[in-house]
Amino acid sequence: MTATTETPAVSPSEGREIVFDVNHITLRFGGVTSINDVSLRMYRDEILAVIGPNGAGKTSLFNSLTGVYTPQEGSITLAGRTGDAPQTVIGKKTHVINHMGVARTFQNIRLFPALTALENVKVGIETRMKAGPIASMLGLPNQRREERESTQRAYDLLKLVGLVNRANNLAGSLAYGEQRRLEIARALGTDPGVILLDEPAAGTNPVEKRDLADLIRLINRELGISVLLIEHDMKLVMSVADRLIVLNFGSKIAEGLPEEIQRNPAVIAAYLGTSAEEAEAQAEAQPELELIADETEGMTSLAESTEPDGTSFDPTTSTEEESR
Ligand SMILES: Nc1ncnc2c1ncn2[C@@H]1O[C@H](COP(=O)(O)OP(=O)(O)OP(=O)(O)O)[C@@H](O)[C@H]1O
Numbered sequence: 001m002t003a004t005t006e007t008p009a010v011s012p013s014e015g016r017e018i019v020f021d022v023n024h025i026t027l028r029f030g031g032v033t034s035i036n037d038v039s040l041r042m043y044r045d046e047i048l049a050v051i052g053p054n055g056a057g058k059t060s061l062f063n064s065l066t067g068v069y070t071p072q073e074g075s076i077t078l079a080g081r082t083g084d085a086p087q088t089v090i091g092k093k094t095h096v097i098n099h100m101g102v103a104r105t106f107q108n109i110r111l112f113p114a115l116t117a118l119e120n121v122k123v124g125i126e127t128r129m130k131a132g133p134i135a136s137m138l139g140l141p142n143q144r145r146e147e148r149e150s151t152q153r154a155y156d157l158l159k160l161v162g163l164v165n166r167a168n169n170l171a172g173s174l175a176y177g178e179q180r181r182l183e184i185a186r187a188l189g190t191d192p193g194v195i196l197l198d199e200p201a202a203g204t205n206p207v208e209k210r211d212l213a214d215l216i217r218l219i220n221r222e223l224g225i226s227v228l229l230i231e232h233d234m235k236l237v238m239s240v241a242d243r244l245i246v247l248n249f250g251s252k253i254a255e256g257l258p259e260e261i262q263r264n265p266a267v268i269a270a271y272l273g274t275s276a277e278e279a280e281a282q283a284e285a286q287p288e289l290e291l292i293a294d295e296t297e298g299m300t301s302l303a304e305s306t307e308p309d310g311t312s313f314d315p316t317t318s319t320e321e322e323s324r
Pocket residue numbers: 029032033034052053054055056057058059060061107
């Protein structure tokens with residue numbers, strides 16, 4: 001089996017619109033290469049997950065897609081909303097890329113803690129509103145209508161993420177999992193064609209993770225928004241992703257369907273911290289070795305998923321907190 005997959009194992013490209021087209025990007029910080037010659041395509045309406053061990057370059061990739069970082073080499077084009085013509089991303093500022101239809105959430109929650117949940121969502125919505133500051137100051141009819149629409153839309157989004165009963169609570173007072181969902185609602189307020197979720201399940205409990213999986217599917221299937229997901233919780237990833245891309249030490253080491261990625265020796269090696277050959281030998285000795293979730297910790301594990309006696313082998317035993 002080949003360790004590196006340059007082309008997808010399946011060919012999902014037939015007739016599909018490309019959202020992000022990333023070609024050979026390299027991003028360096030001094031002597032550190034955080035992204036090394038990575039190419040990938042994200043297609044309209046898919047849920048694409050980017051996984052990899054800590055420091056693999058996942059957030060650097062998100063930051064490159066959203067104008068936070070500027071790769072020194074390569075190109076990125078974006079067609080944010082359905083039917084948009086592809087435009088170059090590199091060199092554009094974050095707010096411009098947001099206007100092009102890209103919304104994101106962050107690994108470390110970035111809400112306005114002293115604003116209510118409703119106000120936080122309205123901040124997202126109002127980035128797309130047309131009434132200017134003068135109309136706002138004078139309370140002109142246009143502005144009043146937009147204000148009503150914004151409030152209604154914010155309530156609708158809070159309802160979607162299950163937080164309508166928290167509308168008037170300060171964002172900073174919400175439980176951690178609720179803050180994560182509020183961030184998603186605020187991102188949706190910008191009316192994106194694609195949403196980038198950076199570890200949305202981090203710090204959430206198993207029930208919140210299940211709700212989150214449902215929410216991600218809803219955003220994708222019902223709202224028609226393409227989802228790019230970074231997540232360490234392999235159970236969540238494998239249950240929602242249509243396709244996965246795996247990074248390790250800044251390079252793309254695999255790409256494919258969830259079931260292919262779970263058994264890919266290069267991917268297993270990356271998580272074990274061994275060579276692909278060692279991982280392949282281990283996989284031969286333990287044919288059921290695959291990436292699955294640790295139900296108790298919600299963290300990526302490598303395990304035999306179906307031991308006859310119900311036990312599971314877990315060579316990593318690391319929790320999310322430990323691995324940071
Ligand atoms: N602003 C920066 N300055 C210097 N080095 C950086 C910067 N951003 C990222 N890096 C380096 O790039 C590499 C990839 O980091 P990145 O945060 O993208 O990984 P990651 O896969 O998102 O990790 P994690 O799962 O731990 O969040 C790391 O070695 C990191 O230290």
